[in-house]
Structure formats: C-alpha cells, structure tokens
Amino acid sequence: MDTTTEQAGEPGQLDFGRCYTAVQSRDRRFDGVFYTAVRTTGIYCRPSCPARTPAAVNVSFHRTAAAAQSAGYRACKRCLPDATPGSPEWDVAATVAGRAMRLIGDGVVDREGVQGLAARLGYTSRHLSRLLTAELGAGPLALARTQRAQTARALVESTTLGLTDVAFAAGFSSVRQFNETMQEVYAATPSELRGRRAAAGRSSTGGIELRIAVRTPFRGSALLRFLADRAVPGIEVAEVRDDGSGYYARTLDLPHGPGTARVELADLDGAGTSYVGLRLGLDDLRDTAAAVARMRALLDADADPVAIDLHLAADALLAPLVARRPGLRVPGHVDGAELAVRAVLGQQVTVVAARTAAARLVAQHGRPVATDVDGLTHLFPDAAIVAGLDPAEFRMPRARGRALVGLSAALASGDLVLDRGPDRAEVREQLLALPGIGPWTADYIALRALGHPDVWLPTDVGVRNALAGHPGSAVVPETWAPWRSYALLHLWTSLEG
Secondary structure, three states, X not given: OOOEEEEOOEEEEEOHHHHHHXXXXXXXXXXXXXXXXXXXXXXXXXXOOOOOOOOHHHEEEEOOHHHHHHOOOEEOOOOOHXXXXXXXXXXXXXXXXXXXXXXXXXXXXXXHHHHHHHHXXXXXXXXXXXXXXXXXOOOHHXXXXXXXXXXXHHHHHHOOOOHHHHHHHOOOOOHHHHHHHHHHHHOOOHHHHHHHOOOOOOOOOOEEEEEEEEEEEEEHHHHHHHHHHOOOOEOEEEEEOOOOOEEEEEEEEEXXXXXXXXXEEOEEEEEEEEEEEEEEEEOOHHHHHHHHHHHHHHHOOOOOHHHHHHHHOOOOOOHHHHHHOOOOOOOOOOOHHHHHHHHHHOOOOXXXXXXXXXXXXXXXXXXXXXXXXXXXXXXXXOHHHHHOOOHHHOOOOHHHHHHHXXXXXXXXXXXXXXXXXXXXXXXXXXXXXXXXXXXXXHHHHHHHOOOOOOOOOOOOHHXXXXXXXOOOOOOOHHHHOOOHHHHHHHHHHHOOO
C-alpha cells in the first residue's frame, strides 16, 4: 500500500499515478491513507468513493483530511471520507508528524494548545507548525479542527446527545464555533446532519454509543482472548463467548475525570473497512475524543492488516500462522504508565501471577469509582501513589519492588513520559537507565504502550516455546521487519492452538 515516492526535497510525496490508479479501482485498502480532492465539485473523497471517477486533470491528492479542508474542499456526503480509520502510516510512524498526529487525536491541542503540543514533542510551536505543514499539508490547529469536526459528526449522526453537548464533547469552545465549522466542512448544519441518519445512541448523561472504524480483516477473537487473559479485577472485565466473540470493558483515567469503555469484539473478514461497537461512560463529555483515541490505540485500529499479512506470509514459518489468523492485531493500551507498572509486575512470572499482583495493587491503592459496568470499581493507582510505597510492601523480590518504585517515581515526576508522543528510541534509553528495567521490559512497554510495530523479544518464554514447536524451521526475525511486533503476536497466539 505504499503510495509515496522519495524525490529530492520532497520526502514522502504522494505519487499521483499510484493514487489515481487506486481511485480508478476504488480500492478500499487506501481509505484513510490519502484523500482525493475534486476541483470541479469542491469536495474531497475517500479513494473507494462509489461516485464516477473524476478526470485526472481535475483531481489532487492530500495526505490528510485537514490538508484537503485547508485547501478549500468539503467532505463528500456520499462516501463520508472522515468516517475511515486514520492513516496506518501515521499510527506507527516514529516521525515528529506521526507522534504529533497521535497526540492531536488524544485532544492535546484542545486541552493544552499548540504550545503544549510543541512542548511535548520538544519543538517550538512555530517550528512544529512548519514541520506539520510540510509533511501533512496542514498545521496543528487545522489538524485539531478536523479532529473536532470528525468527532462531532460521529456524535451528531450516531447518538441522541443534544447538539450543545455534542459541541463541547467534540472539543469546540462554543456552539457558534461548532456550527460554523460544521457548515464549512460539511456544507450542512448539525441539525441537517442529524436529520440524514437515524439516531441510535444513548442520550443518558455521559453515556455514548459509537463505532470505531477498523481496517479488515480484524481478528477480534484473538485480541479479546489476549485482553481477557490479562484482565485485572476492578479495572477490567471481559467475556468470551463460545464462538470467540464477546466484550472487553475497563475504567479510564481521562483528563477531565474518570470514565469507562466497553467494546464488542468479533472477527471481521474481507479487505476494507468495518466497525467495532464502543460504549463510553464519561463523567465529562469533553473527554470523548481522548477516550476514543485511547481505545483505538488499544485495538490497534489503524493497522494495515493486508500489507502486514502479505509481508509476514512470505516467511515459511509464519505463513501458516498468518493464514490461520489473518488481521491479527498487536494489543495496545489506554495508559502507558499503567502498562509500564504492570510490565514490571510481570517480570519473570506467569500471566496469572502478574494479573494477581496487579489486582492486589488495585484493591489496596486504586481509586474507587462508581460505574454502570459490573466489575469495574477502581482506577489503576496513580504513579505518584506507587512511587510512595515501601518496596518491602510488594510480594515480590526486593529488587523488583525497588524497580517498581523507581519506575513510578520517574513517571510521576514527568522525567519519563509514555503517551506515544516522545521518540521511541529515547524512551527505551530512559527505561534501560532505570534500575531493574531490562531489555524485555523496555521492549514490552514499547510494544504495547508506544505502539511500536517492530519489536522482537528473543528471550521471551512464550517466543521460545512457540519456536520450539517448529524444529528445523529457519528463524530469521530480521526479515520480518518492519512488522516484527505482529510476528511476535502470531507466535504467542499459536500456543493457544
């Protein structure tokens, strides 16, 4: 699915010929990878738009919806280009643009402004704006504005929330700004958008039912099993049905208050786009965008399964595993600090033992919360709380207890940040510099908290056991790059039969 070329002075520029070919074939795999703008109509579409293919002389291609909107185009009312998964390139990219896109999706610009986003990335706001405009065709404000408009449209068309509630839930500062933006982006008022679709969401305070767009195939059953096996009582609950489908729910510690999220997971086949049902219970509707972004990260929703599977299936060892579970995802996480603490708790112990230790920590030091989901009773303990505990309090070797406290102190002070914004290589160096944090722990954190697509854990017991089941097979992990994280999940999952 590579649509870029490397030209002098223009790294990552979209290749017009390849993009136009994808539009002519209405290839759904490219939805979200780029957007087609049509000069004669003034609209932009997804590549798979069912409308008549415009003449090549009348089209231009844009890396993001924000770039198309900044160029004066409106979203197509037929193909709904904003209702697609985000670009898989930006989901996994370790570039400044990729890191910025993830933070913007989490609502950082809405909460902290462009200066806050720039500070998290280590740039001045002016330099960051230049970088994003050069790479994505739009600056941080335009990207955040597009994010707000997309969130608002989803809420308008899929819930019965009042339009004023929608405006503030999507991150707009006023109803007037909300109305003006929706009219400019979609050429329709919020009321007109709502009238086009039957409202199906919940209107109770803080209760929202949405859909998360995912690229297919999507092996939801394997993702559910992974999460269910590691679900910590109090903060997570899961149910796996006989057919492998089911649900996963958990508490969320969000910028404006606590919340809950519940996703329905099942296998989704075919190459294209489908949806995963999501229900949010929020104390503050302003946390809607952040909650959705974190659940998207958990589900690895922006992965490009077709490209990943094609690459891994070229290996004789992995080919039968990929054929058995196409669309396998790498489970992410909603909170990097929580994942890091749980990774240390899981050092050199079984999954069951790690879950028991985390449950004990939640019961003793987690923050109680009231929810409408049975079994969800706490938020995971704040890093500052764990940092203040006596290492002797933990039922584990003293050295591991000290490692846990030291890690939590670094997280609480802000010296270590695990929100998918910092550079992954720098984060790994910071982790390895902490006492008791070795390569397995640092790389496991990169795998799940930072969304790194190319992690390999050669010392992992599960990996060794999986490879032992294939004696005589050539194992050359370097050839699996840049998708070794997915190869790792295939090996782990193969142990389940």
